[in-house]
Amino acid sequence: MVPLNDWLLFAGAALLMALTPGPNMIYLISRSICQGRRAGVISLFGVVAGFLVHMFTAAAGLTALFMAVPMAYEILKWAGAAYLLYLAWQAVKPGARSPFEARELPQDSPRKLFAMGFLTNLLNPKIAVFYLAIFPQFISPGHGSVFAQSVVLGLTQIVFSFSVNLSIALSAARLARWFQHNRRWLAVQQYVMGGVLAALAVRLAVEQKRI
Template identity: 70%
Template sequence: MISLTEWLVFAGAALLVVLTPGPNMIYLVSRAVCQGRRGGFISLLGVIAAFLVHILAAAAGLTALLLAVPLAYELLKWAGAAYLLWLAWQALRPGSRSPFDPRQLPPDTPTRLFAMGFLTNLLNPKAAVFYLSIFPQFIDPERGGVFVQGLLLGLTQISVSFSVNLLIVLSAAGVSRWFARNPLWLAVQRYVMGFVLAGLAVRLAAEQRRA
């Protein structure tokens, strides 16, 4: 099985990834601000459900199969890039608002909150990159079953992601109030987020398929 040292290193890598702003964080913050902690928590459950799909796919080797099929890889890559560009446009377009900006929106049903959280993470390029680049480095066939190792690492990543995102959901309202008292920083945050997302989209589009 995986040694304690390597497990801790993997958990640290998972923590760094989840702390990096991305589609999941943006969606969860916007839902928690608009619809309260309950709405944010239901959305988070959808995000975690999508992580289970990623984990099972990675553990079963489906991700490697995807990379072996050039057309499938290209479709996923460009879909992810287009999604990031759409998020960037939502942040930068005239009249747009930061996810931390308090607002009144028609509340979504629990089913829709869960579904949107699931879809946001299922199409999240950052999650795919994590499982393609970091995940395989900690799996060693000589230590036993690859599938079991994959599940252990996946459950670790889910635990880290759930803990961090739960804190984000619980604190989103407080952060939103701080930005409300500092409108200049609210605008800065929105533009920084938009340009970062656009940069990630360009980087993803330029990514070459692994041999």
């Protein structure tokens, strides 16, 4: 199974990814502000369904990939580090938009809310690249079943993302008003997030292959 130190590092990476603004967060905030907390929570369950698809696809794919292509780990390691640096830049670049500057959305039925949450996550490039490039850094064939390790890490990522996004969906309107009147704190959050993501990118880049 996944060693505790690796799991803790992955949990930190999963938490950072959940806190980093992306399509899922923007959609959930916008939906919660425009249609209320219930709509945001229903949308979130659709997002979780999308996570399950990403997780099981990655688990099956990595099992085959690590067996067929010995260089796959090194390729994915550098891709993951580059993606984290990209996210760091997105957090601090001039003109970066806050997810709490929500766009207007029409009123939708519960079924459509779930479906839109599912599709938003399924087509989310941030999550796809996370599972393709960062996720594999914490999996080693030497620690047992690649599939089992993938499921453990995937469920960890889903729990962190669900917890963060549920909190945001339930308090989106209040947070949006607070940030509107305290924009300096929004800038502080952006630079802290960018710095941590950049540090994690360097950590992954210098990590030696685990066997």
